[in-house]
Amino acid sequence: MDSEKELFTVSVFSENTVGLLSQVALIYTRRCINIESISASTCSIPGVIKWTITSIATRHAMEKVVLQIEKCIEVLKAFLYTDDEIVYQEVALYKVDTSLLMDEPHLEEIIRNHNARILDINRDFTVIEKTGHYSETTALFEELKRYNLRQFVRSGRVTITKSEREFVSEYIEKQNQRKNGSQQG
């Protein structure tokens, strides 16, 4: 049995229902698995919410978590991924003093090197945005830390699978067939 802990991404496709978040969170809590990041949004399927949850645990534990999540009535499907199976991205925001931006010649270079962009600027502060992997947004954080970084925040991960097939659409298709069958029968 694989007992090495590693970073896993769980993708959950669900209906948009009150209370589902706490139900899913409790599945992690019960097994004492910390959620590293979480994000949720609409997806290409009308009415369906896609959640992306990352956590560090053993594969064995995560396989069970996914089955328990799928057991929630309003969950359509849940999938377990490692980083090589998905395309993923995060966005980070950094707030620095505008005066520093004026005075520090290196800042412009740093922003340029990291492919970051200025989102908002006023007399007092400037907000820089960087999208990328965790390591990339962290790298920029490490550099900006030296320049009196006032705020730093990073979003949860969003992911797209590298799979050829769209399993959720297939599932919904199958379910619709079942629905039509049961209504005729």
Next chain:
Amino acid sequence: MKISGAEGLIKSLICEGVDTVFGYPGGQIIAVYDKLYDYQKEIKHILVRHEQGAIHAAQGYARSTGKVGVVIVTSGPGAANVVTGLGDALMDSTPLVVITGQVASAFLGTDAFQETDVVAITQQLTKWAVQIRRPEDIPSMVARAFYIASSGRPGPVVLDIAKDAQAGFAEWSHRSCNFIRSYNPHPEIPVSDITEIADMLNNAERPMILAGHGVTIANAEQTLMCVAEKGNIPVATTLLGRSNLPFNHPMHKGMLGMHGNLGPNIATNKADVILAVGMRFDDRITGDVKQYAPDAKIIHVDIDPSELNKIVHAYKAIHGDAGQLLTALLPLMKHRDRDEWLKLFKKCEEIEHREVIDPELHPNKQKMNMGEVISIVSEHAPENSICVTDVGQNQMFAARYFGCRSHRAFISSGGLGTMGFGLPAAIGAKIGAPRREVILFVGDGGLQMTIQELGTIMAYDVNVKIVLLNNSFLGNVRQWQELFFQGRYSQTEMTNPDFVRLASAYGIAGENVTVREELEGAINRMFDHKGAYLLNISIDADDMIFPMVPAGGSINTIILNPTTKLSL
């Protein structure tokens, strides 16, 4: 025409086929009770004495009938008191719809009087829990609730209905639910899997079927029997699957697990192919998983996909219904002689009889044993009796020594092991199956956890035969203290009331049985009596339940009695 949410609820329950509910009124459910008053002809309400009694009674009802048990309670403490039963029903796959009153939606989240966050509390203990805040949502939510509770792996559902949703008016129309996009309770087992399983079983030299509660729930006992007979394959049953085969059927080799029979446990670790159907490899069954069924290719079939590969790794994990599987398997089964294999069970039976069963049934002492009492009750019980148990030694002895001979004949709290389950569950079972004899085996500890339900027996004249196996101890804990904690009986001795007089105060007949000579006569009087009866039987506190696989040990290292350990 618009009707109130409360009336809509009652009408929807009737549409879902409900004719009996168990409950207890209160401030936030009073509108529903007011409407129940108008529908007394259609719905019989059983007023229990405590909400925990209501839910266990509904469980007993659901288990004896196969129908959904319905509970109605108020908010706050009423809802909190059903929580144990929800956990019990979830573990034991019992279909329930539990309706809890809730404060008016404007008061939600204000710590209003008798407010509690029922959905949050019950989410982890139900298959589905939802709050209803508008009267127009009631019919569709009730329909969904019944569909979810009764389909797939059955389980409890909570409908938490705010007071204003009960009191408000809306148009009502009810349509039963048979489809939820995000839920598929009817997985198809591919034909290729069926043929592969049949081949594996037909070719096996030492096959075994482990039949669990899923077989009972699927009403597939007959099919199981045919598969076992046709294929000449021995069957072992789980605690909740005890009535899957008649106890004396030649292919029924007994119970699995900690206090199971020797044959099934020993054979599990010698089998080459195991078909585990409608069961979930509880730790009380497997003991040490690492040493469990080392030589077997395990085929695990369950309607709940999260059970597959959860505890033991299955060679073939099949998401599907026990009944569907067995039905498809039956025509493919082939007879094969397995005399050597079946001899193993015979040999184990001989050892078990010599070392465990005979001493239990025919002791050389004055005091009585639980096993001998249950065995004699079983001999006198009608063939279609339902055996209900509480939790502890009484439960294990009943599982071993009561001979189930009919459908849905064994009702017990398995997964959660809820003391206090027995009495109310027996009441519910009897109300669900009024023509069957319902016999409760209960200890003095468990009986006192829900003893107030004697009042329900009195009020509704529920004919339950209560066999109180009274050793004035919390026997199972005492046994562990005896075996594993140097006989230090910490807080397990009970100072008990006079149970027969207590029953008598409720108008329930009964008698004390203190010596063996009185036993048979008392049992006859109990069965002859028209109505509930309590036998308070003095049991030797030193009587222990054996064989025993110590928790976490391998299932082939078994304690036969305090001085004999068997390793096969």
